[in-house]
Amino acid sequence: MTTKSIASNVYDWMDERLGLSELAAFARKKTVPVHAQTFWYYWGGITLFLFTLQCFTGVLLLVYYRPGVDAYESVRQITFVMHFGWLIRSAHAWAANLMIFAILVHMFSVFFMKAYRKPREFGWLSGMALLGLAACFGFSGYLLPMDELSYFATKVGLQIPAAIPGVGPAVANLLRGGPDVSEFTVQRFFALHVVVLPALFIPLLAFHLWLVQRHGNAVPESEEAKPLAERKTMPFMPNFLRKDIAMWIISLNVLALLASVFPWALGKQYDALAPAPMGIHPEWYFMSPFEMLKLLGFVFSGKLAETGEIAGILLFTLGIVLWILIPFYDKTKESGQRAQLAHYFGLLAVFALLATTVIGYWTIR
């Protein structure tokens, strides 16, 4: 028997039991639209790739990380004692940031291509939930080294749920595991970060990807206007996949460069009695909401300040709810003026995010 005939026998054996040829036929049938905006189709794949990198580097960190009282010491060991530990940790931190960035690019490209419209509402909703979970990943992961910055970032961040009228303080205490950030907080954030959040994220991600398979890529309105015969496509296998992989290799190279040239720092161990370090500020992806809250705090000064904070949180929440519900406002390509308004809403969101982020960085003391 030649190698070839053995291989085909093995394939037949597997095929009979697993239906491989159906999968192959399905993969052959799948196509991706080709037009001026095709570039934006890669960003979901880039996010997916960065997520798998996060799982991989995360498991590597898990090999030496110890939550609780030992948290800082174990991160110090990873960074300074274990060979290449600094690189693994740096890659995990940088890939987290790149992943949030890729998600935002993916989200805005979907928004402006109006890819949330019928029948892709669930794709949009699951995507928004994934973004929310990614933010929770970022927030919980930031505490795990238990250095000065983690300590104060978590302290300040938990003031937001604490400001919810009525249940706020109880919710914040539950998240913190007490009235102040401590080893109990890092222990439960660890449980969130490595068990609860992945358990929610991975099935939701599978659902999101299944929807993409089911409905295919949405095309922008300019393409939709063309008759079917004039629209260009490329087969997913192997043409698009090949380009996808090229994008992943580019992402990996960018990550390797950032992680090794700008290794992620480890601050001093947290000290509940030490003052907050100068120039402390939220991560860039949390800068905008914090700045919006701060600005609203200025508008309502004095006695109204507390009202201002609550009003700020309400306004921000309202904005997010409207953003999430956009597929039910701008439903189809026949939605006329609503499409225009949704577009302006998107521009406003981009402008508000960029402006508050710039102001935030400008006013760091």
Place this chain on the structure above:
Amino acid sequence: MKETAMSETAISPNIVAEHGENGDTKTRRAFLVAAGAAGVCYAGALAYPVYRYLASPSEMALSAAAVTEVTLKDAQKLPEGSVLMFKFGPSPAMLIHHTDNSWVALTAVCTHLGCTVQYEPQMDRIHCACHGGVYNPYTGANVSGPPPRPLKLFKIAVNDTGVEVSRT
């Protein structure tokens, strides 16, 4: 690989005319080899730090194994008929003060499957609870049960401040 090379030369006779069939196949092969080598280098560059990272503790243990001498402070006060467990480099070892006032130090790792053995003064033996191996507590010789080799003895020097144990 040969097949694709041949079919390509078949579709593009111009190239064949210019470079000759042999030269074309050679360039193609050289390109594939170079691409493959680059791929292997890339994968290696990713795998090397990961391997070194995961291997860190075993590298540390290896440097600990280079230890040739351990000083056990105040161990000279060990009463007769009792044992002191200590670490010689990365692995457990035992210091026995026998009732005849003789001193013995040996590794405490069973030569069968690596369990830590224990000294049993009332039975006058070293016993491994995992599979019932028995050793002589004076010489380390394997007496009964599955152990294939004796426990290794260390050199001993007892003085006023402690006991010095060293590799023979």
